[in-house]
Amino acid sequence: MPAGDRVGPSGPPHARDIAPSDLQKAIDVAPRPDLLLELVDASRHVFGFFTGHFPHTINYPWAIQKLQGLPPGSHLADIGSGISPVPLVLAARGYKVDCIDSHRNERKLPAGPDWNEWGFFDYSRLHQNLASHHCDVAEFTPPAPFDAIYSISVLAHMTRVVREDTLRRCRDWLRPGGCLLFAIDVIPSSDFLWNRSEGLEVEPPIQHGTVADVVEQLAELGFEINESKVVRGVYKSRTDLLFIHCTRSC
Numbered sequence: 451m452p453a454g455d456r457v458g459p460s461g462p463p464h465a466r467d468i469a470p471s472d473l474q475k476a477i478d479v480a481p482r483p484d485l486l487l488e489l490v491d492a493s494r495h496v497f498g499f500f501t502g503h504f505p506h507t508i509n510y511p512w513a514i515q516k517l518q519g520l521p522p523g524s525h526l527a528d529i530g531s532g533i534s535p536v537p538l539v540l541a542a543r544g545y546k547v548d549c550i551d552s553h554r555n556e557r558k559l560p561a562g563p564d565w566n567e568w569g570f571f572d573y574s575r576l577h578q579n580l581a582s583h584h585c586d587v588a589e590f591t592p593p594a595p596f597d598a599i600y601s602i603s604v605l606a607h608m609t610r611v612v613r614e615d616t617l618r619r620c621r622d623w624l625r626p627g628g629c630l631l632f633a634i635d636v637i638p639s640s641d642f643l644w645n646r647s648e649g650l651e652v653e654p655p656i657q658h659g660t661v662a663d664v665v666e667q668l669a670e671l672g673f674e675i676n677e678s679k680v681v682r683g684v685y686k687s688r689t690d691l692l693f694i695h696c697t698r699s700c
Contacts, residue, residue, distance in 0.1 A: 463499070464497075464498045464499035464561065464563070465499075465563055466499045466501060466502055466565060466566050467494070467498075467499035467500060467501075467502060468490070468499075468501065468502040468504075468507070469502060472502065472504060472507075472685075472686065473490065473500075475685060476504065476507035476508075480507065480508075480511060481511075481515075482511050482515055485511040485514050485515060486507055486510070486511045488514075488539055489510050489511060489514065489535045489536070489539055490535075492535040492538045492539050492542070493534075493535035493538070496535070496538060496559075496576060497533060497535075497561045497565065498560070499561065499565070501533075501566065501567045503566075503567060504685050504686045504687055505633075505635075505684055505689070505691055506534075506567065506602075506603070508681065508684065508691060509602050509603065509633035509691060510534070510535065510536055510602065512633065512693060513536055513600050513602055513631055513633065514536065514539055514540070516600075516629070516631055516695055517540065517545070517598055517600065517629070517631070520545065520597055520598060520629070522543065522544030522545065523544060523545070523546065524545050524546070524597040524598065525545075525546045525548075525594060525595075525596050525597050526540060526545050526546065526547045526548070526596060526597060526598045526599065526600065527547070527548045527550060527592065527596045527598075527599045527600075527623065528547055528548070528549045528550065528600060528601070529550050529599065529600070529605075529616065529620075530550070530551055530601055530602075530603075530604030530607075531549035531550065531551050531571070531573070531582075532551060532553065532567045532568055532569060532570075532571070532604075533557060533565060533566070533568070533569055533571055534567060534602070536600075536602065537549050537573050537580055538573075538576065538577070538580075540579075541573075541576075541577040542577070544579070545579060546580075546581075547573070547579065547580050547581070548581045548582075548583060548592070548593075548596075549571075549573045549580065549581065549582045549583065550582075550583045550585065550587060550590050551569075551570045551571075551582070551583075551584065552570070552585055552586045552587075553568060553569050553570045554570075555568065555569040555570065556569065556570050556571075557569040557570065557571045558571075558572075559575075568648065570582070570584045587612075587615075587619055588612075588615065588619070592623045595623065595624060595625035595628070596623050596624055596625065597624075597625060597628055597629070598624075598628055598629035598630070599620050599624060599628070599629075599630050599631070600629075600630070600631035601631070601633070602633045603633055603634070603635055605634050605643075605664075606634050606635040606636075606643045606644040606645070606647075606652075606658075607646075607647035607648075608652070609658075610653065610657060610659050610663075613659070613664075614667060617664075617667055617668065617671060618671065621672065621673070621698060625698070626699070626700055627697060627698060628697065628698045629695070629696075629697055630668075630673060630694075630696045630697070631694070632664075632692070632693070632694040633691060633692070633693055634661075634664065634691075634692040634693075634694070635689035635690075635691065635692070636661060636680055636689055636691065636692050637655060637690070638682070638688070638689060638690050639682070639690070640655075641660045641661045641662065641680075642655040642656075642658065642659070642660055643658050643659050643660065643661070643663075643664070643692075644689045645658040661678075661680060664692075664694065665678055665694070668694070668696055672698060672699050672700050673696040673697065673698055673699065674696055674697045674698075674699045675694070675695075675696045676695045676696055676697060677693060677694065677695040677696075678692075678693070678694050678695075679692070679693050680692050680693075
């Protein structure tokens with residue numbers, strides 16, 4: 451289905467909106483184009499654009515596909531939610547989502563021309579199933595154990611110390627049997643985690659860690675790894691993509 455026949459913002463497109471040719475390419479190769487189109491529609495309806503960052507045409511639908519089997523009413527956490535349609539789609543499906551983001555830029559609608567997927571946004575203004583917390587993960591106290599926690603393109607932007615502390619907190623926040631999902635950027639043709647955030651180096655790659663470091667820590671924390679894969683050669687992407695799906699076993 452041609453992208454222009456299904457989705458498209460009204461009026462002039464936002465500068466950050468994905469190009470029609472890129473969206474069509476993503477639709478053509480997507481395992482679930484219906485989920486991608488649902489996310490594009492939701493993002494354009496609320497924010498006026500769907501990010502042109504091509505990896506999000508892959509990792510956003512992946513997260514929805516993994517989470518949509520949870521019972522309606524399940525309680526989820528989104529770490530580093532930024533400006534994303536994922537909480538919107540989950541809320542519309544009956545899930546409750548706590549969105550946690552500490553970014554210094556606080557975004558308020560209507561979206562300005564400088565908007566991208568970075569920034570804190572108060573999702574609670576959009577849906578009764580959504581709550582937002584403008585704080586670091588270390589400052590957040592969950593109201594109850596979560597059924598699932600997910601984070602998309604965020605963990606690589608943390609220092610190793612903060613990332614490892616975040617994983618420990620995820621273990622404590624999840625109920626036994628709860629689902630944990632991570633989409634993490636990786637330095638191309640390597641197993642080193644992407645070590646830059648908004649153009650600045652977080653720390654040297656050897657200090658920042660590898661795919662194996664993340665998987666090993668999760669196993670040590672008592673998670674059962676259901677999926678761990680790296681997608682290479684992503685179209686128009688500076689990074690490769692790591693996908694991890696695991697379950698708290700005890």
